[in-house]
Amino acid sequence: MNSKTxxxxxxxxxPPTADWQQDGKExxxxxxxxWRREGPSVKVSGKVLDKNPTRYGLSSLGFYDSTLPAFLLAxxxxxxxxxxxxKELPPLDGLPDQLRGLLVLALAxxxxxxxxxxxxxxxxxxxxxxxxxxxFNKVQAFLEFTGLTALSLLRLCTGRARFRTSDFWLVLxxxxxxxxxxxxxxxxxxxxxxAFVGNVxxxxxxxxxxxxxxxxxxxxxxxxxxxxxxxxxGRTGAAFAAHIGSMKSNEEIxxxxxxxxxxxxxxxxxxxxxxVLMMPILTIYANVIGIFGGMVVGSFVGIPPxxxxxxxxxxxxxTTSSLGVxxxxxxxxxxxxxxxxMGMQSGKSSAAVxxxxxxxxxxxxTAIVVLDSAFAAIFTLxxx
Amino acid sequence: xxxxxxxxxxxxxxxDLIIMxxxxxxxxxxDIFVIIGxxxxxxxxxxxxxxxxxEPTKGxxxxxxxxxxxxxPDERRAFMRRFGVMYQSGALWSSLTLGENISMLLEEAGTWxxxxxxxxxxxxxxxxxxxxxxxxxxxQISGGMKKRAAIARAMALDPDILFLDEPSSGLDxxxxxxxxxxxxxxxxxxxxTIVIVTHELASIFSIAxxxxxxxxxxxxxxxxxxxxxxxxxxxxxxVRLFLNRGSLSKATSS
Numbered sequence: 001m002n003s004k005t006x007x008x009x010x011x012x013x014x015p016p017t018a019d020w021q022q023d024g025k026e027x028x029x030x031x032x033x034x035w036r037r038e039g040p041s042v043k044v045s046g047k048v049l050d051k052n053p054t055r056y057g058l059s060s061l062g063f064y065d066s067t068l069p070a071f072l073l074a075x076x077x078x079x080x081x082x083x084x085x086x087k088e089l090p091p092l093d094g095l096p097d098q099l100r101g102l103l104v105l106a107l108a109x110x111x112x113x114x115x116x117x118x119x120x121x122x123x124x125x126x127x128x129x130x131x132x133x134x135x136f137n138k139v140q141a142f143l144e145f146t147g148l149t150a151l152s153l154l155r156l157c158t159g160r161a162r163f164r165t166s167d168f169w170l171v172l173x174x175x176x177x178x179x180x181x182x183x184x185x186x187x188x189x190x191x192x193x194x195a196f197v198g199n200v201x202x203x204x205x206x207x208x209x210x211x212x213x214x215x216x217x218x219x220x221x222x223x224x225x226x227x228x229x230x231x232x233x234g235r236t237g238a239a240f241a242a243h244i245g246s247m248k249s250n251e252e253i254x255x256x257x258x259x260x261x262x263x264x265x266x267x268x269x270x271x272x273x274x275x276v277l278m279m280p281i282l283t284i285y286a287n288v289i290g291i292f293g294g295m296v297v298g299s300f301v302g303i304p305p306x307x308x309x310x311x312x313x314x315x316x317x318x319t320t321s322s323l324g325v326x327x328x329x330x331x332x333x334x335x336x337x338x339x340x341x342m343g344m345q346s347g348k349s350s351a352a353v354x355x356x357x358x359x360x361x362x363x364x365x366t367a368i369v370v371l372d373s374a375f376a377a378i379f380t381l382x383x384x
Numbered sequence: 385x386x387x388x389x390x391x392x393x394x395x396x397x398x399x400d401l402i403i404m405x406x407x408x409x410x411x412x413x414x415d416i417f418v419i420i421g422x423x424x425x426x427x428x429x430x431x432x433x434x435x436x437x438x439e440p441t442k443g444x445x446x447x448x449x450x451x452x453x454x455x456x457p458d459e460r461r462a463f464m465r466r467f468g469v470m471y472q473s474g475a476l477w478s479s480l481t482l483g484e485n486i487s488m489l490l491e492e493a494g495t496w497x498x499x500x501x502x503x504x505x506x507x508x509x510x511x512x513x514x515x516x517x518x519x520x521x522x523x524q525i526s527g528g529m530k531k532r533a534a535i536a537r538a539m540a541l542d543p544d545i546l547f548l549d550e551p552s553s554g555l556d557x558x559x560x561x562x563x564x565x566x567x568x569x570x571x572x573x574x575x576x577t578i579v580i581v582t583h584e585l586a587s588i589f590s591i592a593x594x595x596x597x598x599x600x601x602x603x604x605x606x607x608x609x610x611x612x613x614x615x616x617x618x619x620x621x622x623v624r625l626f627l628n629r630g631s632l633s634k635a636t637s638s
Contacts, residue, residue: 162492164488167479243479246478247477247478250473250475250478251471251472251473251475252475252476252477252478254432254437254471254475255469255471255475255476255477256477257437257464258435258436258437258464258467258469259464259465259469259489259492260461260464260465260492261492
């Protein structure tokens, strides 16, 4: 057909037309012109009824590609949608053999009309309802997942939960050692920034030595743990969601289940434990690097490192230093849980895995900030 | 252990969308039972119901005397340990090597000598023609090989009932033939019951003892019986057509 097309492009193409002619009971569909994808769309004339043609007029029909059978099929479908007898086949006699063969194939299996997959279409009210349902489903799913994880932790305590220890070590490495460089870079820069900003303000009062206090307290109370948590959300939480999500789409989780493994024990526990274990360590590391960043700035603005160090130690006591570390345990659990949960609840397509990853990161960062505010309120009430 | 499966009045649905209704059939001990039907008719869904991954909308599934749909999760899990399942996509655990995919099941099932595990893994892989592939990851082998590895994994614990979802699709004719022999061998040597979803007519006629035809038009079972009998004498024309590889003209005329 290709060679035919190319030969014909050199000629002029009469535009495709379809003319309906009614003559008593006879209904003739006069087809003419060249039916080409690249050409103009079909001009329909005459009165179009919801009836199948009884005869075809093809005397001036030129070249045709898929546009002609598509046009005919669309008409047949329209007719059968309004007809009582859906099984009745339209008359195809008189059409060229090739065309008839294709239409017979296309009409062999009737259009599935009972199929009603859930769609997003509908009125605003319907959409609002669906969104509300969706929200409550999410809440329910979250509670269910938390419960299942709690049960799994309980099984771990009684020694009945089983997972591969090598998985645990692998995750420990991924969210521990491998995260060190990025955590170091970010906290160093955060310490640097805090010191710069603090120095500019404190110099007004001739109190720029207190930069050390500012950086030290800000790092160990808030910045160290929050920045680490955000890095880990983007790095590890997303990885958990993507990994578990793709396992789900590949039926690997079903396979675990059928072979008698509990997917929560097997996939969630090692990740949760590893992150809860690693987050405090990473936080302490981030705190130290951040203070070092401040010290670098300090040495440029006239605070000798010895003095800076002394001032930092004087401003930090054990309680203050432990606040961030305590928070980091909760943040670690939050990141692991939201990553694993979004992965477990992911759909089965690759797009759904991407969506699950996004949701995991968004959910854990939101949860971290909310939790941090809650901690701030609690610590204020406790006057720490 | 007897592994007779009885399905009573089973209706499967996704929400309001009914896939199949009123399924009633029995799978006898040591049957090689095939589930056939046009694509999209719910064969894999039926398999997911049989292995307990999906709850029936109505009806029940019994293994021996036990009502599988009603028992509590722990008992169900104990039952599921007697199953071997091969998923349509293979569903090998992608972060483990082929060897680990199989050895993990063995280690879960009991305490074994490391050498025993190694030998068992090698034996299972050899059965499907994958000797020496123990250290390959699923992503490093071809689709047909993954399929065979998944079959090896399904057989790892010498299951009472082996469920295979389209085991021969994507296999070359020789591997497919080997698979038939393997299935017969398993049935004869281990007295396993084998349930297969397949489109491979040649293998249906040569190994299956019973076939269940799911009819998309009526959304229920079209026929059940020995496949050769169904092909020649079924009262349901759709079944005869399917098993005779009916051409389109025959389909429209009937």
